[in-house]
Amino acid sequence: MSPDFLMIGSFGLLLLAGVPVAFALGLAGAVGIVTGLSPDMLAALGTNTYNSIAKYPLIAIPLFILTGLIFERAGVAARLVRFAQALIGPRHGGLALVAVLVCLIMGGMSGSGPADAAAVAMVMLPSMTRAGYPRPFSATLIAASASTAILIPPSVALILYSIVVPGVDLRALFAAGLFPGILAGVALLLPAFWLSRRHGWEAPSEVERPALGESFRQAIPALFAPVLILGGLRSGLFTPTEAAVAAVAYGVVVGLFLTRELDWRELWRLVGEAATISGVVMLIIALAGIFAWAGTMLGTFRHLAEWLITLSDNGAVLLTLIMIAVLLAGMLLDAISIYLILMPILIPVMQHFGWNPVWFGILLAMNIAIGQYTPPVAVNLMVTTEVAGIRLEQTLGWALVFVAAMAIALLLVALFPPIALWLPGVLGYNV
Amino acid sequence: MKPQPDARLERVLATLALVVIALISFANVVVRYVTDASFAFTEEISVFLLVVVTFAGAAVALRRNGHIRIGLVERALPPGPRRVLIALQGLAGLVVLGLITGYGAQMAWQEYHWQSLSPGLGVPQWWYLVWLPLLSLAMLVRLVQQTLDRLRGGLDDES
Amino acid sequence: REYSVSTVLSNAFPWGQAADKWAELVKERSDGRITLRVYPNSQLVNGDQTREFSAMRQGLIDMAVGSTINWSPQVPQLNLFSLPFLMPDYDAVDAVTGGKAGEMVFDAIESRGVIPLAWGENGFRELSNSKLPINEPEDLDGLKIRVVGSPLFHDTFTALGANPTQMSWADAKPALTTGAVDGQENPLSVFDVARIDQVGQKYLTLWHYMNDPLIFAVNRNVWQQFPEKDRELLRQAAEDAGAWEIEKSRGERDDRLAAIKERGVEVVELDDAQHQAFVDATRSVYNTWTPKIGEALVETARQAAENR
Ligand code: NA
Ligand code: NA
Numbered sequence: 034m035s036p037d038f039l040m041i042g043s044f045g046l047l048l049l050a051g052v053p054v055a056f057a058l059g060l061a062g063a064v065g066i067v068t069g070l071s072p073d074m075l076a077a078l079g080t081n082t083y084n085s086i087a088k089y090p091l092i093a094i095p096l097f098i099l100t101g102l103i104f105e106r107a108g109v110a111a112r113l114v115r116f117a118q119a120l121i122g123p124r125h126g127g128l129a130l131v132a133v134l135v136c137l138i139m140g141g142m143s144g145s146g147p148a149d150a151a152a153v154a155m156v157m158l159p160s161m162t163r164a165g166y167p168r169p170f171s172a173t174l175i176a177a178s179a180s181t182a183i184l185i186p187p188s189v190a191l192i193l194y195s196i197v198v199p200g201v202d203l204r205a206l207f208a209a210g211l212f213p214g215i216l217a218g219v220a221l222l223l224p225a226f227w228l229s230r231r232h233g234w235e236a237p238s239e240v241e242r243p244a245l246g247e248s249f250r251q252a253i254p255a256l257f258a259p260v261l262i263l264g265g266l267r268s269g270l271f272t273p274t275e276a277a278v279a280a281v282a283y284g285v286v287v288g289l290f291l292t293r294e295l296d297w298r299e300l301w302r303l304v305g306e307a308a309t310i311s312g313v314v315m316l317i318i319a320l321a322g323i324f325a326w327a328g329t330m331l332g333t334f335r336h337l338a339e340w341l342i343t344l345s346d347n348g349a350v351l352l353t354l355i356m357i358a359v360l361l362a363g364m365l366l367d368a369i370s371i372y373l374i375l376m377p378i379l380i381p382v383m384q385h386f387g388w389n390p391v392w393f394g395i396l397l398a399m400n401i402a403i404g405q406y407t408p409p410v411a412v413n414l415m416v417t418t419e420v421a422g423i424r425l426e427q428t429l430g431w432a433l434v435f436v437a438a439m440a441i442a443l444l445l446v447a448l449f450p451p452i453a454l455w456l457p458g459v460l461g462y463n464v
Numbered sequence: 465m466k467p468q469p470d471a472r473l474e475r476v477l478a479t480l481a482l483v484v485i486a487l488i489s490f491a492n493v494v495v496r497y498v499t500d501a502s503f504a505f506t507e508e509i510s511v512f513l514l515v516v517v518t519f520a521g522a523a524v525a526l527r528r529n530g531h532i533r534i535g536l537v538e539r540a541l542p543p544g545p546r547r548v549l550i551a552l553q554g555l556a557g558l559v560v561l562g563l564i565t566g567y568g569a570q571m572a573w574q575e576y577h578w579q580s581l582s583p584g585l586g587v588p589q590w591w592y593l594v595w596l597p598l599l600s601l602a603m604l605v606r607l608v609q610q611t612l613d614r615l616r617g618g619l620d621d622e623s
Numbered sequence: 624r625e626y627s628v629s630t631v632l633s634n635a636f637p638w639g640q641a642a643d644k645w646a647e648l649v650k651e652r653s654d655g656r657i658t659l660r661v662y663p664n665s666q667l668v669n670g671d672q673t674r675e676f677s678a679m680r681q682g683l684i685d686m687a688v689g690s691t692i693n694w695s696p697q698v699p700q701l702n703l704f705s706l707p708f709l710m711p712d713y714d715a716v717d718a719v720t721g722g723k724a725g726e727m728v729f730d731a732i733e734s735r736g737v738i739p740l741a742w743g744e745n746g747f748r749e750l751s752n753s754k755l756p757i758n759e760p761e762d763l764d765g766l767k768i769r770v771v772g773s774p775l776f777h778d779t780f781t782a783l784g785a786n787p788t789q790m791s792w793a794d795a796k797p798a799l800t801t802g803a804v805d806g807q808e809n810p811l812s813v814f815d816v817a818r819i820d821q822v823g824q825k826y827l828t829l830w831h832y833m834n835d836p837l838i839f840a841v842n843r844n845v846w847q848q849f850p851e852k853d854r855e856l857l858r859q860a861a862e863d864a865g866a867w868e869i870e871k872s873r874g875e876r877d878d879r880l881a882a883i884k885e886r887g888v889e890v891v892e893l894d895d896a897q898h899q900a901f902v903d904a905t906r907s908v909y910n911t912w913t914p915k916i917g918e919a920l921v922e923t924a925r926q927a928a929e930n931r
Contacts, residue, residue: 048534049534049537050537050556051533051534051535052553052557053557054532055522055531056531056561057556059564063559074682074683076567076682078563078564079564079566079568079569079596080567080681080683081669083596087511089511089794091514092489095485195797202797271493272801272802275492279490281490282490301479304479304483305475305524308479308521309521309525310521310525311521312522313521313530313531313532316522326667329667330667409536410536505774507789571677578680578697578736580697581696581699583673583772584789
């Protein structure tokens with residue numbers, strides 16, 4: 034058997050056996066090295082593990098994870114919900130609209146979805162349930178809406194994409210993610226709205242409406258956070274890493290002095306939580322470095338890319354195939370792993386067909402966002418179903434509805450690239 | 465949720481490292497805009513601290529069985545075979561962490577032996593590198609603890 | 624078997640072309656027995672070019688065409704070439720690398736566990752930035768400049784009043800793009816091919832403050848496994864590839880400068896007095912670094928440059 038095959042095969046087996054993705058990548062890389070290169074080269078497990086993560090741009094990842102945690106724990110989700118409720122008022126589907134809207138705004142403060150999903154679910158699920166929405170529906174809707182956090186800047190997945198794909202400007206990626214993220218939110222909202230009306234969830238009279246002015250005043254600090262992050266990047270005042278640390282500082286001020294829901298002890302705990310989550314994400318990056326090194330030295334990625342290109346001369350056909358493959362991968366794997374495993378194979382294909390790397394990165398991100406709420410492995414759904422006290426299997430039907438909805442948004446961005454590329458162009462970034 | 469097992473030492477280390485990263489980055493932004501100076505050369509330290517955050521944080525997550533993985537097959541198995549699978553998972557992690565610890569130590573030792581310096585601050589490179597085998601060893605210990613807990617049925621296995 | 628050759632830049636640049644030429648000559652002269660495969664962009668060390676030498680010493684990389692700057696963390700003598708304004712022109716460069724100083728440098732590399740074979744050239748490094756034309760050291764005040772490889776650059780740019788920051792090439796272009804750094808220093812070929820002008824670097828000062836040679840080298844175990852005949856073949860091919868690349872890249876310099884000006888980059892050429900101001904401002908670097916590099920080596924190189 035060829036070392037290529039042994040490496041990829043052992044990776045698949047280890048994944049199925051429930052070995053953590055990071056270790057599966059490292060061990061499969063070691064298998065490739067031993068069978069295809071020389072056992073001496075296992076030394077890559079020292080050198081390349083270290084090199085893969087000792088990179089300055091990666092510092093933005095723990096900082097944006099911390100930003101998200103701080104804002105969630107600072108109680109901004111509840112304030113955003115009250116403001117959105119005051120704005121929208123009780124009507125069929127009103128709370129569904131509130132949930133989607135709040136997830137989108139929370140996505141503008143955090144770099145990845147699961148924590149957003151948990152925060153919004155905790156605030157919204159009780160009132161949605163009281164208003165008559167079935168728990169599995171609410172849990173799935175929130176999980177799906179929270180997945181837009183990796184599209185709406187800041188985004189941990191897009192930071193990684195800009196590092197893996199040489200020459201792509203992270204600011205352009207961040208700007209390009211905004212409208213596809215909003216579009217995805219709208220795509221989720223339409224079926225949610227229609228279902229609410231059809232089933233008569235949330236009768237217009239049943240829910241009390243908060244005062245608009247007061248709830249707006251309370252929501253201002255939260256609404257300002259995405260403005261600070263995007264505006265700081267746009268004005269050239271901040272680099273992405275600096276934007277991340279500015280956002281952390283702002284969140285600390287909001288939590289300690291404005292909402293006063295944080296104290297120093299809690300802050301220390303949150304930093305530890307952010308470090309732990311970062312450890313999970315970054316360990317995958319470290320050990321994917323071994324997998325990538327072995328795949329490069331063995332020529333595995335080169336062969337796979339060449340094989341992919343022979344499948345079809347037609348770019349549209351190949352793009353469709355790639356998107357289906359990523360969708361399937363997204364059922365099982367997380368965003369970071371998918372980027373790291375697939376990009377060495379897909380970059381040559383992207384260059385072969387001359388696809389715009391920013392647009393392609395956004396398409397992948399949308400696809401991977403869908404993966405965050407497709408069973409069986411669905412990080413966002415896992416947290417919302419836990420909050421809702423239901424089993425993951427109960428959400429399957431609703432999940433299919435929302436997968437189809439966001440897939441349509443994905444198709445639109447694929448057919449009309451300006452949805453992604455217009456904003457970075459207007460802001461003057463190279464796309 | 466029931467209380468999770470903790471890796472206190474690594475948690476404190478990872479937390480401190482991230483606090484220092486945030487403070488250095490923040491001070492750099494402030495100093496640069498106020499005085500037009502900067503201490504950009506400290507980026508080498510931030511990058512090193514990122515390595516500490518990664519491996520110390522990963523050790524904490526390991527103790528809690530919190531690393532991303534696919535638990536489908538595992539959950540479908542009856543208790544007996546599941547224990548075998550858990551042992552195999554532990555073994556796979558043990559091999560990877562053993563290799564990282566061993567070759568990480570070799571790398572740090574070689575750089576010590578050849579007296580390599582860091583490119584930014586010119587301090588001995590092994591000062592930074594030696595943390596890879598150390599923290600990888602800590603992860604290895606946490607992996608063993610976690611695997612034993614799970615074999616005794618003490619940790620939840622959903623992922 | 625196939626041997627891996629690591630480079631930092633691809634074959635769009637003279638650097639990568641040097642490695643390609645080496646591979647081509649070796650294949651031709653060994654009748655296809657020995658194959659070298661070039662891996663550009665420091666991909667074998669995950670983009671961290673300052674760890675290339677260590678990886679080659681460990682056997683993770685069989686061979687490399689590397690810059691003296693990137694290998695200086697492991698071989699302190701290589702800081703010689705980074706001493707500001709040591710070598711004023713190509714003749715001085717050739718006198719240093721081709722003479723006694725060059726031999727001393729090769730001995731130093733061999734004593735650190737890697738076999739050096741031949742010289743190439745990355746070129747004279749010129750200074751660019753996004754803020755203002757640089758005519759005198761004072762213009763550098765407060766500019767954040769990306770450098771790589773050695774704290775020597777920290778001392779040089781600090782002496783000039785700038786804020787140096789150490790960063791690999793893989794991180795440098797995004798950093799220039801986002802304005803995380805204001806300036807960089809690289810040979811004209813790199814400025815031209817990597818289209819540094821597109822990331823806002825509008826001002827270029829030709830100050831020739833240093834020239835980093837490239838070195839063709841092999842892992843010691845790999846070298847010892849070759850029979851004597853093949854070693855000679857590899858060394859001769861490296862020398863021929865290096866000579867070919869040096870001539871080619873020097874010959875292209877004028878065209879590159881014209882192309883850069885064509886794109887609207889404001890190019891500053893220093894007159895003698897302006898140039899001297901930079902030389903004077905960086906003299907302190909020699910005090911700190913001569914002992915670290917070795918008195919004898921610095922003196923030998925200085926004389927070679929003077930008597931060119
Ligand atoms: Na986000
Ligand atoms: Na999924």
